[in-house]
Amino acid sequence: MTSDLEIREGVDRETVETVQNMGSYKYGWETEIEMEFAPKGLSEEIVRLISAKNDEPEWMLEWRLAAFRRWQEMPEPDWAMLNIPAIDYQDIYYYARPKSMETKPKSLDEVDPKLLATYEKLGIPLKEQLILAGVEGAEDLVEGERQVAVDAVFDSVSVGTTFKDKLAEAGVIFCSISEAIKEHPELVKKYLGTVVPQSDNFFATLNCAVFSDGSFVYVPPGVKCPMELSTYFRINAENTGQFERTLIVADKGAYVSYLEGCTAPKRDTAQLHAAVVEIVIEEDAEVKYSTVQNWFPGDENGKGGIYNFVTKRADCRGDRAKVMWTQVETGSAITWKYPSCILRGADTQGEFYSIAITNNWQQADTGTKMIHLGKNSKSRIVSKGISAGHAQNTYRGLVSMHPKAKNSRNYTQCDSLLIGDKCGAHTVPYIEVKNNSSRVEHEATTSKVDDDQLFYCRARGVGEEEAVALVVNGFCREVLQALPMEFAMEAQSLVAISLEGSVG
């Protein structure tokens, strides 16, 4: 990165890097750490190896193998408005873990300092970092303040989970999924694959076969999770796919807010990420799931970047269950992602707030599905797509009102903003209404950045790029407001950074 730049006397390397990274992808560096890889390629042996590495029981291995067999017979989906270069599934490492993780650290202070430094550099709030590093008394330091428990996933493995003891006091289980398979098999067996079935789609089935780690959350009946939970995904190793699996269960009357962040180093070759998130929400329970997706988007010529194929689905099983998906999608070369809500119970609620920003040669095909099965169910979709450079940005969604979903409501608003005449913005909504007591409303607009608003900002001395960022932040306002505070701040600056170089 700095090699092609002459470093002059009196200017240290760090300054040069800082300047170069300003306004561009900040997380493109790589941690140099000794890694252990499974052989490249995908076969039954690899599936068995992943299962063995995680020390899994027989039933889990069988489940994986069944998925693998199904996957081999499935065609790759081609319906999205994406131009996906051929992916060689045999040219990927399906398992990569830091050598130091060979024996799982029993406590956080056994974790390799290099890994901890990685998360520090990624800007995971310092107080958590103190805790990740296992500093004595750190947990007391943050007492009374807003606390966030973190599960940190590095390539194929979870390196540590914070606040576990504190959460356990409240009865909340928060750990890596590999740990949950061993420690809480009855819960995993009961819920895994019940929201996203094994053969749901090509990428989900692949995930079922080869997922290596991820997070597990169980919030028992009547418990309001005492702090926000968070997973931070980091892809570090080259030519490695990340396949994480998250399972969140909110039992009757429970509440949990969950945050997800992701980054990866800058590389010339694309990398695959195929995740599955399943959320089960019982009667009167509520789950908020917020994502800031900032995988490496590829360079300004479209080289490299993450191919992000994600299946996320929430099942509102009980009456009055509630789910809210909020996503800020600024990264990835390709995004294929449709966080969905199955509104099974009566009076259930599903919400989807999304900002998807594509710049340079990024492509995004993202949206949601609202499946109304229960009566009086309500859903709301607010999607803001911003396209710049040569990027293509598609909203794709489904609103389905089944005959039994009497008196249900949906409101959908999807707006697209185009910056420049080389990009594209598309809307592909599917609406299926099968009863007449429900109301469905869908609105969509496409426009460019308003010249008057830009002129107003410029006349007051605001620089052009800053002015665009301001206008775009205003355009995204409804979604930014739905984000938890920590994420809202990060998202606002991300909006500006992602559009860097898109004007002029």
Add this chain to the structure above:
Amino acid sequence: MGAAVQKSTLEARLEGLSTTGFAPAARKDALARLVAMGLPGRRDEYWRWTNPADFIAATPVPAQAFDDSDEAPVFEATDRVKLVFVDGVFDADASDDLALAGVEITRLAEAPDLNWASGLYGTLEVAGQTPVARPLAALNTAAATDGLLIRATAKAEKPINLIYIHRSEVSDPILHHVIRLEEGAELTILENGPAGARFNKVMEVDVAKGARFHHVRVQGRDHERRAATAIFARVAEEALFKSFTLTVNGVLTRNECVIDMVGDDAVAHVAGAALGDGASDAFLHDDTVFVTHGAERGESRQVFKKVLKHGAVGTFQGKILVKPGAQKTDGYQISQSLLLDDDSQFLAKPELEIYADDVKCSHGSTTGAIDETALFYLRSRGVPMEEARGLLVLSFLADAIDEIEDEGLRDDIVGRLEAWLNRHRD
């Protein structure tokens, strides 16, 4: 395996159809196109909600001719040139003289070399096959038995009314019209009648610079019709294309409209009002529209309204495509349905695909029951229940009907709507 089955279905569908006669080269090409793309199936993206089985079956489901003599024929109050097809065969005796000032009309079956239309027959249909395949239209181009070549060179003094009469229980007509409006010309085409037990019709409309084309169509009335129709239009600079369709009943109706706006400042409006009652027969009505903006400052509107009851199903698949460079485009699309009872369904896919930044494009889609507050308001002012419901249905359809420019035609359509509502009160 699948291909072999498909081929035999296609062979069965083509059996007895002639692909020779007029425009042999264009028809041969169309047949090759059809063989390459295959007949439509449920797995095709644009057939996900409409089962094409009845369209691709070897023979049509028999349907009785419907006696609508209790009602004055549609468009009767309009001075027009009537051209009559009976079960797909042109009936010269029942038709008016083909002479009309400013317009040339020729029967396709009587013009082996197609005269002025030789370079046009099938060309707009071919253009409309990308990016979405429309096999039934290719089938039509390949196997049409008749149709009209209509060329307007000036402002036509009166509208041309194509009347499709249905007599035989098993008639299966395939008609193909080619219409060309030369620079500055103006023409109105009216269409009505069920045409047959099964009907496949394609209309290619080429609107040259500054020309104005109007189209008003009535599909109905309470007929068991199965119809697949397609309009392929090319709209040049400053030209205008306007089409409105009223559909009442019919077991299965698929109306496709593919509009290519190739000149700057072109205007295209396409609208539809459909009323379906599934009480006695099935009702499935499908509007599939594709508007492409390929030039600057184009204005397009799609306005589709459906009123559905007793298990009727309404489908809308509408798209606005704005090509790179088609700046200052104004694209609008609205699809709405009113479900009068709990059995009916509305399925919609309103799409936008936009590659130019200085554009204004929007779409909206709503579905729901009659507004109880509005109904209560009318009832509290002494309007009887049925009348109040009728009024609300008419007001719901108003935006689509307003797309008809001619006041007389508009009133005629409103009269048809009122009569339908009176016949379908329960």
